[in-house]
Amino acid sequence: MGKSTGFMEFDRQTLKERDPAERKHDWNDYTIPLSDEEVQKQGARCMDCGVPTCHTGMELEGVTTGCPVNHLIPEWNDLVYKGQWKEALRREHLKNNFPEFTGTACPAPCEGSCVLGITDPPVAIRTVERSIIERGFEEGWVVPEPPERRTGKHVAVIGSGPAGLAAAAQLNKAGHWVTVFEKNDRVGGLLTYGIPEMKLPYEMVIRRVEILKQEGITFKTNIEIGKNYAAEKLKADFDSVIMCTGATVHRNVQLEGRELGGIHYAMDFLHASTKSLLDSNFDDGNYISAKGKHVIVIGGGDTGTDCLATAVRHDCESLVQFDVYDKKGAIRDEQGNPWPQYPKVHRVEYGHKEAAAAFGEDPRAYAVMTKKFVGDEKGNVKEVHTVNVKLKVDAEGNRIREEIPGTEKVWKADLVLIAIGFSGPEQDLIQQMDVETESNSCVKAEYGKYTTNSEGVFAAGDVRRGQSLIVWAINEGREAARECDRYLMGATVLP
Template identity: 80%
Template sequence: MGKPTGFMEYERQSQHERNPDERTNDWADYTLPMSAEEIKQQGARCMDCGVPTCHTGTEINGVTTGCPVYHLIPEWNDLVYQGQWKEALKREHQMNNFPEFTGFACPAPCEGACVLGINEPPVAIRTVERSIIEKGFAEGWVVPEPPEKRTGKKVAVIGSGPAGLAAAAQLNKAGHWVTVFERHDRIGGLLTYGIPEMKLPYSVVKRRVNLLEQEGITFVTNTEVGKNYPVDKLKEEFDAVILCGGATVHRDVAVEGRELKGIHYAMDFLHANTKSLLDSNLEDGNYLSAEGKDVIVIGGGDTGTDCLATSIRHNCKSLTQFDIYDKKGSIRDALGNPWPQYPIIHRIEYGQKEAASKFGDDPRAFAVMTKKFVGDENGHVKEVHTINVKLRIDEEGNRIREEIPGTEKVWHANLVLLAIGFSGPEQGLLQQLAIETNTNSTVKAEYGKYATNVDGIFSAGDMRRGQSLIVWAINEGREVARECDRYLMGATVLP
């Protein structure tokens, strides 16, 4: 390593952020770039740890730790420290087709597995990753690289999220003709319509899509295979098909009053807002506005945080976020959550920072379960009734939430956003193609193989594994491309 004592000399510094009071007045990126010298110091903090665990992704107790795309993290950290930015960019792209997507929006399980994180703040891996790719684009180093030869084989990729885009990029490199079908009007899947503009600007997605188009990939929007594009035509025109449609069936809150007006899925709220913003800067009014409303977000994850940030920019009246889990400690539990597991700790994300700046306090209420919704005379939600809960593990290891008597509470609300995730993929296309599914409704296709029960049809990403991370989607997209290439050619040139 270029700086063996860097981790002792420099403190961790993650991405700079704009002032919350300022940034909530617009939809621009809420972060600020860091200087080359700052990034050099962060790269220098990477230890000569011998057996780096940051770049090998796995799951421990159902939670991801390390990097699922096996990023060459120690290598490009050192290269940045040495000032070899262009070489660092090559190492980034070697294992990840889209380091800008993970650099902007990945929760960085790599940092949870950082050896330095055992007793010090971990290396700011995601910040360095993002800085490398952004410098690459700024310097003009990221250019189209179309394949020299074409195989003549044609592959259809259904879905243009990170898994679909990664599969398309890799298959195109192998020389196949790739067509990506997207049912919405813009490419990107949840990258475009599931992550708000201030967190992952659409320009970042579009910049990469433009490159993929220049490399020879065909994108077809406003086209839903199985509805306005027949599956028979799909089978006739393509030599192989890869299903990357995601897991988009919403989880719901099955309680009294759920049918009331003013209760919406978080993703519907975010999708409509981003589409209206990109179409007309919100001037067309085709979105769910939180302006002047008492907003309650049910769900403590990233999507719930995105709903907070969006509601604030709408100028909501008040804002509360329900988290069914207890408030975590500021450091990981050495016994229940040891390194290298992803740290299950109390985090204050950008949306909570903005809410605290505007309303004076963190908007979250912990260990809260919704019991019922109450409406007004017009059938619109006006109250959310809750009770506090505690988690108990029974003798069989089952997690049971017990209600705590005397903790009942009534909250005023006229906009409720359900941000509790997704239960699995939609079944219509899968049924038309006669694809076998697992008991949880995901596509039955072995990890590492990705082949379905139907010859020539593969599946990857959330549609196969269930709701997961962007970085797992990229991992599976790359791997399914390898297996599809092997199917088409008898052998594969892809990693």
């Protein structure tokens, strides 16, 4: 695959980035495409490794390894190297309905399991993936492909995030009439309102949705099943239903002062910011502004990073991100995090770079645990009190965080964003759909089958598995569509 000596001749190169000091003033895509020649060199780095692991999605000790949609990565790397871009696009779409989403916002566990990555920087798989699909759109190769026949069956998909879109796309290919219901005013779920515009532009979502519409899929926005469309009526109106509503119940912090004004969930902050931007370029004022504020982000993950980038663009006064974990090393720990697991290493993401450009240093504070919030006389947060912690293992083998005496600190803050993930799906719809749940509150539906206890009702994505990656959502949406097709027709034509 690729050029037999390519991994020795060419250095790893990912998408270029605009200058952080400049891009922090706008909401445009922060990346810059590589030239075709540069992408071909990255494809050439894909070595003839014999038994590639990049495309084999699995979970090892709870860590995603390889690509959950089983992307034909070595094949399209080779095709790009040879200049066969259109065939590379066809190979991309065989396993992934939306390579533009994964090529933009997936953390690329495929690269973590790249064989070349054992000794050298891995192949820039995500960069090649996005370059192929963008070339496809530019050349006009991505066109509507409606099914040649219709089965007469009608399927409702609840939720228009990556799982819902993937399920809808596959069911439509099988010839079923598909209607996607979205509770928000725009299609895309967290693709639209959970990932900021400069990281995943809404135009990228809507151009794909327009193709799906032309292929025959119906989208209905501002409809929340169980509220303005009864769940029982939905089950009566459609031959089958697939629940793809995500896991959107925020994890909270139960601390003194949590009720103070100015403390928000990260996703509420991101959602309102994106909606106001798309609706009016912020002229309507319907968002949580960070302008002139001392901002603290609690949580060291991707959502926290998105909050950093958004707050910088709002022109905040100061910015700190708390990470309860120690700073990771530059290389993976071969004992606790061996290849081919996704490498747990220190990363400097786009939001960190932009915060550093704005304030002169990386915004992260490590091994910090929040103790309480203190407010002013008006009931708004003014301080966050913290202490440093170290991770220990007790006599029973439990991992605990021990406070370090003398490390107490008070931070000035008038906007606090909680970005510590989600605990599970909303329960109202689950109860109205009369489906059983697991102990973690997610819908009970076996992986690979996706059937619930309610006849004709399936569940896929985060609502079934809990908070996870875009690529897992696409995997489950595709597979749930296959099982739904089997249910409706007695056999299935879907992969």
